Amino acid sequence: MGEENIVYFFTGNKKKYEEVKKIVESGTNGRWKVEQIKYSFLEMQTKSLKDVALKKCFDALLFLKQNDLEGICMVDDSGLFIKALKGFPGVYSSYIMDCIGQEGILKLMENEKNREAYFQCIIAIGNSITDEIKLFEGKCDGKIGHVVTSHSFGFDGIFIPRGYSKTFGEDKEIKDKVSHRRKALNEAIKYLNHLKF
Amino acid sequence: MGEENIVYFFTGNKKKYEEVKKIVESGTNGRWKVEQIKYSFLEMQTKSLKDVALKKCFDALLFLKQNDLEGICMVDDSGLFIKALKGFPGVYSSYIMDCIGQEGILKLMENEKNREAYFQCIIAIGNSITDEIKLFEGKCDGKIGHVVTSHSFGFDGIFIPRGYSKTFGEDKEIKDKVSHRRKALNEAIKYLNHLKF
Numbered sequence A, B: 001m002g003e004e005n006i007v008y009f010f011t012g013n014k015k016k017y018e019e020v021k022k023i024v025e026s027g028t029n030g031r032w033k034v035e036q037i038k039y040s041f042l043e044m045q046t047k048s049l050k051d052v053a054l055k056k057c058f059d060a061l062l063f064l065k066q067n068d069l070e071g072i073c074m075v076d077d078s079g080l081f082i083k084a085l086k087g088f089p090g091v092y093s094s095y096i097m098d099c100i101g102q103e104g105i106l107k108l109m110e111n112e113k114n115r116e117a118y119f120q121c122i123i124a125i126g127n128s129i130t131d132e133i134k135l136f137e138g139k140c141d142g143k144i145g146h147v148v149t150s151h152s153f154g155f156d157g158i159f160i161p162r163g164y165s166k167t168f169g170e171d172k173e174i175k176d177k178v179s180h181r182r183k184a185l186n187e188a189i190k191y192l193n194h195l196k197f
Helices: A014-027 A049-066 A090-108 A172-178 A180-194 B014-027 B049-066 B093-108 B172-178 B180-194
Strands: A005-010 A032-037 A072-082 A116-127 A133-144 A159-161 B005-010 B032-037 B072-082 B116-127 B133-144 B159-161
Touching (some): A005 A014, A032 B072, A049 A072, A049 B005, A072 A180, A159 A172, A172 A180, B005 B014, B049 B072, B072 B093, B072 B180, B133 B180
Parallel strands (some): A005 B072, A072 B005
Antiparallel strands (some): A116 A133, A133 A159, B072 B116, B133 B159
16 A cells, blocks of 8 residues: 555535544544545535436436337426525425425424515426437415415425415415416427427 | 327326326327326435435546546535434435524424434445445434534534533534544544555
């Protein structure tokens, strides 16, 4: 083993780097030197639904090919972004829903006057023939209510779209008209309707 | 365009599938049929730090190669798992810390008697010569306190390791001895010390 072996530690977190550097360099009596490479890992550190949807669609396209399925694949990525919580639950809405539910969100929003929020949806469509991926976006502005009105689907029971007084959970017709997913799908449908296949 | 074009919609969420199927099939007048492929996307739906660390290390290894760096790369993935919150904030600890902070966690834990939690750390080491990746795990059991004792690093200010009365944020010496990261790094160091390179 040489004298100056380097461990490249990939992290964007300086404190973590310093902690790790100290432990490893003393633990190996200096035979290993730890250097930081500041690197953003797309999968976990992104706050962008587009990145997530693109990556999912890429995986889906691969899955089609590996299973000899010819055609179009589609994935959906949606999230609720609450202004007062700096975008939380955001891209991890589904995971966070499973853990703390709508009740958890209302707890975090207690005494919070700014209730602004929006739902965003990205639909990604992949074409197994051309290998192309197209993204379609839909957004719905609104606010977070003060009570859980229903447990129908995700955070629908606490989200009131702008211009209305009921939540998505209470009024499915409104949701069907103005939702983030509806808007993204409308764009996706235009694309599908013109697709030569 | 044929009669029975299929959109394979990749999702594990039945309600989402039904919503999308209805909108797309009516929007395209039935020219496109939506079929569900139940598929778990590793990146976003995993609750396992190991999956995350493995994927990050794979990316880091690729980065080394693309930049003509020969050697060892290392990544760390850590998370705080709170029993009463079904594992939240878990694999997304860093993102959730940025959004709601330690204060948000304490808010969610108000009136909660079960304060059990653990920190987990996975260190992944990749070898650019052999292309191998090794994982090392460390875990530290403990509980969530009732006040934020410091803002030193992540959730350290609210986590009290088992057998002690102070938080990681208050007592750095204890942290340095018993932490999840220390335990994982001890294993990683053993490996590095025996590595022929």
